Amino acid sequence: MQRVFLDANVLFSAAYRADAGLARLWKLSGVKLLTSTYALAEAGANLDDDEQSQRLDRLAKKMEVVPETADPVKLPRDCRLPDKDIPILRAAVYGKAAVLLTGDLRHFGPYLDKTVAGVMIQTPARFLAEYENIADDESEGGKIGR
Numbered sequence: 001m002q003r004v005f006l007d008a009n010v011l012f013s014a015a016y017r018a019d020a021g022l023a024r025l026w027k028l029s030g031v032k033l034l035t036s037t038y039a040l041a042e043a044g045a046n047l048d049d050d051e052q053s054q055r056l057d058r059l060a061k062k063m064e065v066v067p068e069t070a071d072p073v074k075l076p077r078d079c080r081l082p083d084k085d086i087p088i089l090r091a092a093v094y095g096k097a098a099v100l101l102t103g104d105l106r107h108f109g110p111y112l113d114k115t116v117a118g119v120m121i122q123t124p125a126r127f128l129a130e131y132e133n134i135a136d137d138e139s140e141g142g143k144i145g146r
Helices: 008-016 021-027 037-046 050-060 086-094 105-111 124-139
Strands: 002-006 031-036 064-066 099-101 114-116 119-122
Touching: 002 008, 002 086, 008 021, 008 037, 008 050, 021 031, 021 124, 031 037, 031 086, 037 050, 037 064, 037 086, 064 086, 086 099, 086 119, 099 124, 119 124
Parallel strands: 002 031, 002 099, 031 064, 099 119
Antiparallel strands: 114 119
8 A cells, every 4th residue: 555645735726626636546546645734734724615625624534644743753954845844744754655745846846756755756647647557557467667
């Protein structure tokens, strides 16, 4: 089971519209979605109405919510993120995520498709494209090497 951590902007985008394409993440087999209370709070604070907030609550119930830890995870010294993004990466590491999905290209952009503290950072689009290619290859009987 692949553990995939969702940043606040991914949660926000998935909850914003009832027909959001990111809702596909919740339907993937072999994937355990994670987030943190910090990310949920940030996403919820930016939603406009009760319907969106209720959608976020429903999505959150289908995820593992990583608890905040008093013992912060150490990040590499060369990792330069704004203070507001450090708790996201720390929670992904603490939750033993293999992948952190974010749409924050401004801050996480230098780390896209790279592994930081054991976590691969990707956009949701890239992750879904790769995941769906693997699923297609497996359904055709092909061997996948990762």
